[in-house]
Amino acid sequence: MNHNGLMEDPRNFSEVCIDAMSALVSHGHSFDNARLLAYYPAIRQNPFQKMLYASAFENGFAVTPLPSLDAVDALSDRMQITLHYHWIHDVFKRLGKAREAKKAAKGFIEQVHRQREAGHKILWTIHNVLSHSATFIDEEVFLRQEMAKLSDMIHIMNPETPKLVKGHYELSSDKIIHIPHPSYTNVYGDYISRAQARLELGLNEDNVAFLCFGSLVPYKGTRFFIQVLDRLQERFEGRARLIIAGSKGKADFMEELYRIISGRSDIILYADHVDDQALQVFFRATDVVACPYPVSLNSGVAMTAATFGKPMIVPEMLLPSFNTLPIGATSFTPNDLESCVHAANEAANIALGKADADGGVPDITAWAAARDSLTVSKDFFRALRAFRGEGTGDIAPNGFQADFAGAGA
Template structure:
């Protein structure tokens, strides 16, 4: 029998079949089902799978959609008695193939028309703000106008950082009455986690006593890769053998990235793996590292930060990051966003800081964004909004202490924040 895994069939027909099959499985005695297509769907990123992991229990049918244009076909003659919510995520696809301002203008116009068509068919719209603008923006004016049009048409804007409204304010405005805040979920239990610190560091040839910084995820210039390498080089010259930089992830083809890779490959303090990291090896990186480096030039939300905290790893990050509220309580070494000099001082401080205290704070921060807790709250809030139209308000204080036992049992092996 030839079958396809749910969410893997990228055809419009597959989307329709999977969605209505899911509708047929919704219990009759449960709440009225709401179809919730989300787009674009990225199979290599577990964020969406985690975010929607509690939807089924609320009668919300999360429907992965690879291309927003597929919705034009799938929602044609949409049954009026089936509520429909379209959830937009990253907007980078809209202008991805544009070659000049004219084609970018036309793409923005087509996207606005598409959203208007969906609304005319009865869909309500939600947008999650992942970043201020795409990291590799080529058409800034059009990217801004695109977001203005999306905000104008959406019924609810999901932000993951309380700093989002201020962070995007120089480019576009978010109406307060549309804004809903819910944290970026963690990744506890998503990846294997059985290796210990000693074995992990042995695999990466990291000397005992050296402080290891980890730079992982996509290797791109906006992540401050050149400054970080310069800072590590300066520190290693003064205190040789005491600092190691692990670089693991797929690089882009930017000239700055190529220069970085050449220098990193030749540097004795660097452990370079310029390839996508298999899921099973993420634990090796996280357990070997003392801190995860996030020296990004511009950052609003960070999946790498959520991953680090899920493993109980503290982070090194600049003071202009939109994710500062996530690490409140001492889970980060924060340095002034003043260039390589400030970053160098921060790397020096890594050698003398109380790593145990950082670990404990990072473990606590990870519990605050535990994936089960965040996903449950998101599902409950979205169900309430779908039923009432009232945008849920973020709680003044999030209390997660009751979940401590659950979190501690999520992953096998070395628990987050384990003693050294």
């Protein structure tokens, strides 16, 4: 396996591409209609990529991870594909000095430039303004500025993304496709009842439960929301509970978190990886999901909350992603305690007044179901085909057929 936990492929990238085209043709797509998309980096722990690409074959696309940035260089001139970049700050992994980060960013941009010059289409999905725990700010801003220039298409999920990133980099409106973050409907296990989930977590029926979910790192705002909890106890006469669940972060942060919650019976901490079947316990047991982040352009946790029909608390900049949700998303001003307490009260009122027997709010659940991965994926691939206004588009290589035949397929 590679460093992302993916199986190593004995084939070279050219062979993978030829096999992908073979699979498309076998499924009834003509060479003129078949498309190939390679994505980077491939992230196993987050199901987002699998969700976004769920309807690929149905829409005439074969999707494969790009094993390395330079793998594209080995393709023949006739093989022109779409290269889909996601978390581009991955280029800074394991780097300790700014000069190393500067060199890595420059090298990445040079490679993408060569790929574009070779005729490949560049697609970039913007997940965050900057990476959550950005260490090399100047270098990452440079990376994103250049990527915005080089990209043929820019996929955004938050409709306000161009405005929200403007302080760091500019996005050309004629490159943008807006396809929302899919919900997790039919992705995570969801068969445990609210009563069973509460029993497993030690919650009473009259507890008003708030959930902070995700990796235990400073930028998630967990410490801030513990302060909010203190204020909520006044409102709920001591019945408020906070569930904190997610993989352990760095030792110094964990030590601080353990110290803060030591001796508190109103906070439940589960510091471990939560698998796809266990996740339902936390979301079914809770009343409100808190996303107390100081900065967040998109949020898988918020979309998971919607999937389970849970009202959520989100920072103001995240609210546009939920602008069509009729009820359930309440926003706060980041780092403003009063604002977050007010949002938490409002979300709790929705949960306590409108939840069904299993703890979900039907309006929220229906909204999420309409944005399931297959629906969003179909919209995504249709948008790629329509982007250049050419029906089947010009994403696929005309010369692929020759390479395919030449490989003896």
